[in-house]
Amino acid sequence: MRTASTGRIQGALPATLLVVGLLGGWELYADFSGVQEDLLPAPHAVAGALWSNAGSVAHNALVTAEQVVLGLALALMIGFALAVAIHLLPLLRRAAYPLAVGSQAVPIPVIGVLLVFWWGFGIFPKLLVIALICFFPVVVATVDGLAAVDPEQPKLLRTLDASRWQAFRFAELPAALPAALSGARIALAVGVIGAFIAETSTPTTAAYSGLGREIITNISGGFQTPRAYAATFVLFVLAIACFHLLTLAERALIPWNARTERGAS
Amino acid sequence: MQALADVSLHAAPGELLAVVGPSGCGKSTLLELICGLQQPDSGRVACAPAVLMPQRDLLLPWLSALDNAALALRIARVPRTQARAQADALFAELGLDGFQRARPHELSGGMRQRVAFARTLLSGKPLLCLDEPFGALDAITRGEMQEWLAGTLAREPRTVVLVTHDVEEAILLADRVLVLSPRPGHVIAELEVLLARPRARSDHEVVALREHALTALSGARAR
Secondary structure, three states: OOOHHHHHHHHHHHHHHHHHHHHHHHHHHHHHOOOOOOOOOOHHHHHHHHHHOHHHHHHHHHHHHHHHHHHHHHHHHHHHHHHHHHHHOHHHHHHHHHHHHHHOOOOHHHHHHHHHHHHOOOOHHHHHHHHHHHHHHHHHHHHHHHHOOOOOHHHHHHHOOOOHHHHHHHHHHHHHHHHHHHHHHHHHHHHHHHHHHHHHHOOOOHHHOHHHHHHHHHHHHOOOHHHHHHHHHHHHHHHHHHHHHHHHHHHHHOOOOHHHHHHHO | OOOEOOOOOOOOOOOEEEEEOOOOOOHHHHHHHHOOOOOOOOOOOOOOOEEEEOOOOOOOOOOOHHHHHOHHHHHOOOOHHHHHHHHHHHHHHOOOOOOOOOOHHHOOHHHHHHHHHHHHHOOOOOEEEEEOOOOOOOHHHHHHHHHHHHHHHHHOOOEEEEEEOOHHHHHHHOOEEEEEOOOOEOEEEEEEOOOOOOOOOOOHHHHHHHHHHHHHHHHHHHO
């Protein structure tokens, strides 16, 4: 009989093998191709840098993790609220959709300084940058999800005397949740790089520098490439951790959904 | 597009009126007029508040069977525990006991229709509009559900307009059967079904009435 834990180990096996294979190839290439360490450090050098700078990397990782989580939360709230407004007010769809699309073309450094001028050197301007980068897929997916309710459903609800608000609350909103969470997955995938952009494009104090600053200073300033790679590795792990957190949230929020049910069984 | 023409019908309180006709004869339009979901281009609809039971059950997949049945009560702002208690009381009567917590996808087609019917009953409206309630079920389940509906309505009398393309189903269940022509639908025959219940599909009178209705239908199609 297959227990849950052996099943989990077997499930993680392909990913582990792939990572080990890629790391092995990278190590061999870095050691024997003659590429300079400033350009591409070998994994063992990155691991060494991670070990010897553990304190500062851990501190900056916490700063960045906080920004990613809060920034994504802000992105989800803004994206979801905007999608609901667009769904309920067709006029807004024509007005707001083009603006939302246009917002995705704004290069962050253009507005980074302005945001800091308005809200200071703290965390808030960075959260706004992350939200700006991440909210769009949430809007698109949620608007589509809200519109995908069975067209017969409103008729049934009307004969049960449901108001517009009740039709939204009882039928459209829960029906849109799986799509909204798919949007959240996409948002999450760009959330970590969003935090990097936020940290490197807004003037900041040391308390809020995070992994982004750590990477940029080590790449361009000190030629400490292994240390920059060590911080990058932490970003990489952070992205995967966020993704798993969202999968857990999906199981709690949409237990009727086929994807989460397969995952839970 | 004109769906109905010169349709006149009347149902007495507590009566089960069946409307049969070929696909696309405007049967569903008729129910939507009765339920106030559409307004007639001409003519008048006067009836008590009506509730629709659509052909597809349209149960909400994120709610349990009990909460689906209690939907109308929740919409009427009955508190959750009270709504569930009211739905629960009906579950045993409808043969749904033990399925309160099941999600719709865990239920068979027949059980889903029972839950949908419970939802319809709990709306508390005096007039039920059933749109092909058993049309999507297999023949054996459909037969069981017809018996079940007849039994349930004997205990919980309501005024019912039942739309179906199954002539036999109409005669088994109804007090009166209206036969509609193809689009634009108009009434081509009206049959009083004064037979005692329960009725069996092999009863002489049922067979005779079925043939009568089918003859009327094929006559209308030939024209």
